[in-house]
Amino acid sequence: MSLFGLPPIWIAPMAGEAASSALVAAVSAGGGFGQLGAAYLAPARIAEIAADIRARTDRPFGINLFCPQPWRRDDAALDAYLARLAAWHAELGLPAPARPTQFEEDFEAQLQASIAARPAAISFVMGDPGAARVAALQAQGFKVLGTATQVAEGLALQASGVDAIIAQGCEAGGHRGGFLGSAEGALIGTMALVPQLVDALGIPVIAAGGIADARGVAAAQALGASAVTVGTAFLLVDECPLSPAYRAALLAASDADSTLTRAFSGRMARGLANRVTRELEGAALPAFPQPNAASRLMRQAAAKAGRADLISLWAGQALALNRAPGTAARLVAALTQGWRA
Ligand SMILES: Cc1cc2nc3c(=O)[nH]c(=O)nc-3n(C[C@H](O)[C@H](O)[C@H](O)COP(=O)(O)O)c2cc1C
Incomplete structure (x- = not known):
């Protein structure tokens, strides 16, 4: 039996355009573990x-949340960021960018809604949910997972009592999930991170980052992973409601187009380089989630207008490995071929 009685192939939780019931359900129904x-x-x-x-x-699925993180409101830096967005707003026919009225959702309320939804697992990223919260969730029957980008984070999460660790290598698309030290200091590849976490921890490790076909699955298993979680490759499955501009950009990109940027959110993330990542490279930005909230209107309007130059195009380094995956079930089946029962 695989980890927690769940299938070995998991779709990575993907906030944003891919947070779709059709996609998550298609993965679970197709023999994988769907995560929202x-x-x-x-x-x-x-x-x-x-x-x-x-x-x-009726298959199990998981829910993922960002741990609340301390941030300080910085209106001067926020206004400078909004000024950088102004020309792009004008191009899109939007009103001048304004300070957001809401920066993030209420974490506790999100957690209560997640609990009420009765997923099989609740996973956290960008922080340590803490021993009390982990124990309370486990007492209610949930498997609790934490995300580590380095061994020290895995040890901290293990000390908080999580059931398993998601090892996020630096190949991974989307935001860096770490929480100790600087993001630059924890850019460890999946090949190096997974076995070091496996050796350091006494709990299962799930590999994330750069896995897009059966070879990557087999490699992750050989490194000691108890399951794999795949994000970018699922962006291209039929059930993923990706905007056409994002899809086209992914299909046209090559491995070297995947870059690390803070331009859209204030937090380091991996995605395709475009006009925004290039023009804001090195810019001083207010802390996450301020730019994330401030750039949302532009990103949504750009997606509608088919303007890939102004969207956050999160994608990992293996983006070109599996460009025609077909349905979610087909991709799950292809990936499962790499897993030795
Ligand atoms: C579009 C996108 C959105 C993501 N959103 C989240 C998220 O909300 N929570 C999370 O823990 N990880 C998120 N990630 C990271 C994934 O969980 C995972 O680490 C990554 O996709 C694995 O690498 P791969 O993209 O090479 O498969 C996201 C990744 C992508 C591509």
Whole structure:
């Protein structure tokens, strides 16, 4: 039996465009473990999407949240960032960028909505949920997972009692999930990170980052991973409601187009280089989540307008490995071929 009685192939939780009931349900129904990236969802939306997943499949699924992180409001830096967005707003026919009225969802309310949705597992990223919260969730029957980008984070999460660690290598698309030290200091590749976590910890490790076909799955298993979590490759499956501009950009990109940037959110993330990442490279930015909230209107309007130059195009380094995966079930089946039962 695989980890927690779940299938070995997991879709990575992906907040944003890919936080879709159709996609998560298709993965679970197709023989994988579907996970919903709920970080940007209001609690009521979490409830709706979870209900829709349940209506589509009776297979288990997971929910993922960003741990709340300390940040200081910095209106001067925020205004400077908004000024950088102004020309792009004008190009898109949007009103001048304004200070957001809400920067992030209420974490506790999101967590309560997640609990009410009764997923099989609740995973956290960008922080340590803490021993008390982990124990309380486990007492309610949930598997609790934490995300580590270096061994010290894995040890901290293990000390808080999580059931397993997601090892996020620096190949991974999306935001860096670490929380100790600087993001630059924890850019450890999946090949190096997974076995070091396996050796250091007494709990299972799930590999994330750069896995897009059966070879990557087999490699992760050989390194000691108890399951794999795949993000970027699932962006291109039929059920993923990716905007056409994002999809086209992914299909046109090559491995070297995946870069690390803080330009859209204030937090380091891996995605395709575009005009925004290039023009804001090195710019002093207010801390996450201020730019994330401030750039949302531009990103949404750009996606609607087919303007890939102004969208955050999160994608990992293996983006070109599996460009025509077909349905989610087909990709799950292809990946499962790399896993030795
Ligand atoms: C579009 C996108 C959104 C993501 N959003 C989240 C998220 O909300 N929570 C999270 O823990 N990880 C998130 N990630 C990171 C994934 O969990 C995972 O680490 C990564 O996709 C694995 O690497 P791969 O993209 O090479 O498969 C995201 C990744 C992508 C590509």
